[in-house]
Amino acid sequence: MQQLDILPSERIYKALDDENTQFVLDDPLENTMVLNMGPQHPATHGVLRLVIRLDGETVIGCIPDLGYLHRGYEKIAEASTYHEFIPHTDRLDYLSTMANNVAYVLAVEKLIGIEVPRRAQFIRVICAELARLTSHFVWLGTMAMDVGAITVLLWCFREREKIQDIQDVLTGVRFTTSFTRVGGLAQDMSDEVLKMIREYFDSFTQSIEECEKLLLKNRIFIDRCENVGVISAADAIRYGVTGPILRATGVHHDLRKDQPYLVYNELEFDVPTEKEGDTLARFYVRLQEMKESIRILRQCVEKIPSGAIHTDNPKKVLPRKEQVYSKMEELIHDFMLINFGINPPVGEVYSAIESSKGELGFYIVSNGGGHPWRLKIRSPSFCNLQSMPVMIKGNMISDVVAIIGSVDPVMGEADK
Amino acid sequence: MLTSEQLIATLTTNFSSALIAQSDFRNELTCIIKKEFLLPVCTFLRDDAELQFDSLRDITAVDYLGFEETSGASYNHDTNIPHRSSYEYDERFQIVYNLYSFKNNFRLRLKILLNDGEHVLTVSTVWQAANWYERETYDMFGIQFDEHPDLRRMYLPEEFEYHPLRKEFPLMGIPGSLPLPRH
Numbered sequence: 001m002q003q004l005d006i007l008p009s010e011r012i013y014k015a016l017d018d019e020n021t022q023f024v025l026d027d028p029l030e031n032t033m034v035l036n037m038g039p040q041h042p043a044t045h046g047v048l049r050l051v052i053r054l055d056g057e058t059v060i061g062c063i064p065d066l067g068y069l070h071r072g073y074e075k076i077a078e079a080s081t082y083h084e085f086i087p088h089t090d091r092l093d094y095l096s097t098m099a100n101n102v103a104y105v106l107a108v109e110k111l112i113g114i115e116v117p118r119r120a121q122f123i124r125v126i127c128a129e130l131a132r133l134t135s136h137f138v139w140l141g142t143m144a145m146d147v148g149a150i151t152v153l154l155w156c157f158r159e160r161e162k163i164q165d166i167q168d169v170l171t172g173v174r175f176t177t178s179f180t181r182v183g184g185l186a187q188d189m190s191d192e193v194l195k196m197i198r199e200y201f202d203s204f205t206q207s208i209e210e211c212e213k214l215l216l217k218n219r220i221f222i223d224r225c226e227n228v229g230v231i232s233a234a235d236a237i238r239y240g241v242t243g244p245i246l247r248a249t250g251v252h253h254d255l256r257k258d259q260p261y262l263v264y265n266e267l268e269f270d271v272p273t274e275k276e277g278d279t280l281a282r283f284y285v286r287l288q289e290m291k292e293s294i295r296i297l298r299q300c301v302e303k304i305p306s307g308a309i310h311t312d313n314p315k316k317v318l319p320r321k322e323q324v325y326s327k328m329e330e331l332i333h334d335f336m337l338i339n340f341g342i343n344p345p346v347g348e349v350y351s352a353i354e355s356s357k358g359e360l361g362f363y364i365v366s367n368g369g370g371h372p373w374r375l376k377i378r379s380p381s382f383c384n385l386q387s388m389p390v391m392i393k394g395n396m397i398s399d400v401v402a403i404i405g406s407v408d409p410v411m412g413e414a415d416k
Numbered sequence: 417m418l419t420s421e422q423l424i425a426t427l428t429t430n431f432s433s434a435l436i437a438q439s440d441f442r443n444e445l446t447c448i449i450k451k452e453f454l455l456p457v458c459t460f461l462r463d464d465a466e467l468q469f470d471s472l473r474d475i476t477a478v479d480y481l482g483f484e485e486t487s488g489a490s491y492n493h494d495t496n497i498p499h500r501s502s503y504e505y506d507e508r509f510q511i512v513y514n515l516y517s518f519k520n521n522f523r524l525r526l527k528i529l530l531n532d533g534e535h536v537l538t539v540s541t542v543w544q545a546a547n548w549y550e551r552e553t554y555d556m557f558g559i560q561f562d563e564h565p566d567l568r569r570m571y572l573p574e575e576f577e578y579h580p581l582r583k584e585f586p587l588m589g590i591p592g593s594l595p596l597p598r599h
Contacts, residue, residue: 066570066571067569067570067571067572067573070571070572072580074556074581075580075581075585075587076587078587079587110442111442113442237470237471237518238470238543238544238545239544239545240471240472240473240474240543240544240545240549242473251518253518258521259521259523347441347442348441348444348446348525349441349442349444350444350514350523350525352473359473361473361474361514363474363476363512363514365478367483367484373478373483374476374478374479376474376476376512378473378474378514382548382552383473383474383545383548386545386547386548415571416571
């Protein structure tokens, strides 16, 4: 007996129905879709996973899922001496390794209560700014690539290679530098490095102009970035955002100015800010920051004094190798420092620097022993990622990659 | 400019019995407050027109299990500084809130004391940023934050039974504790 009130297609389904087979038909236009982005997605800059709920092409919900690169550095720190942890800091934000080295030893030195000589402070500023440049070059290249400009990526990596050549001569390593030591540096900076940095200034100006020519008046690039991923200043503060993302909302906050460390208070530089808080504003802020970094480097190269690079505190600072081999006292200190550690006083400190991503802080609790009792890394990528759902919600799915690029998370740091 | 003395004075006038201890080690102000005053004090610190601690930079916990036994290694050379540590509280954990005030350019470390198994109220109602920080603290220490909107593990898989930054968790890990993916 035929039923006339149902459609022919439904009759077919009905005929196929039995106790083992049932048809449930969803109208795809009536439903939202859940999309997994990452952790292996090339546009998510590492192992960031975003679970996105879509209504058509519009994102209506976004949940970041972290932990794919969690290596337990805070636990490792509790079992290693203060010196042993320095190489681990390289692996946090692996795009600006030297800034992490500087941030970590500044925290340990604050705990011990020592300060490095002026030459070492200048070299550390140079290290931190070179690290900021390498990191921002990767950001500029990958963000431009995410919105379709692949040339910029190749040019930026070419420029980054030049800075890594400087790092190579300065530290002996291109990438995982581990350059700083508690109370000093691994080695002194040679005049060759200064010469290389001076020569680099012209190359930088030229290359950044080339990149700007490709992007600044590029209709496609601006349309992809303008009014995309907007976050207000109030939201940014509420979500604990720091660094260029916060400055792109109009908040004038830079630890180099507000709570100066090293010799930043003697150097002249501006803190670029924008008001819009969108992807384009973050782009402008970082671009200006790179130029300011070059300005800082220029002053450092001129002002750097000669002198010692190690604090004269043999009980806390590792002696030079040639002295260890030739002098009794230094041999004893070296033995004690390596075997028992630095043994800072009982107490706790928090020390933060303005890294390329934002406020990178180390909170160290000491019980007087050779290992940190507790070491907490306040990583800017982690804290900035928390605000990402606010930026992404309401945008199109194709804008998500542009927003991730403009937030510039490094998962080594976010996952610890 | 806000000074530590002013801040302590403001806190004690408004919450006379909340403050347990304070310290100024290396010019960093640390205040330990009573657990039950956490939310009122946090709301006050954020909303007070003079203080305006509007940015919560970090939340973490410190496990003080065995703090005294392992301290005071054999290489104590500086006699001026107390090297033999003593932990004067009965509570095992301290929850550390790292606050920053844009207006005063001032950092404050707020702490509460917590026994093992005790719960604490979330401050994500005061600062949104606390959401992920508390999830991380829960993941690493197993500390329960009551009324948290979404208390899941931050880094480790949900199947994992342990909380690795507790002092009883071995550095080597526990064999078999992390099951292989099902697929």
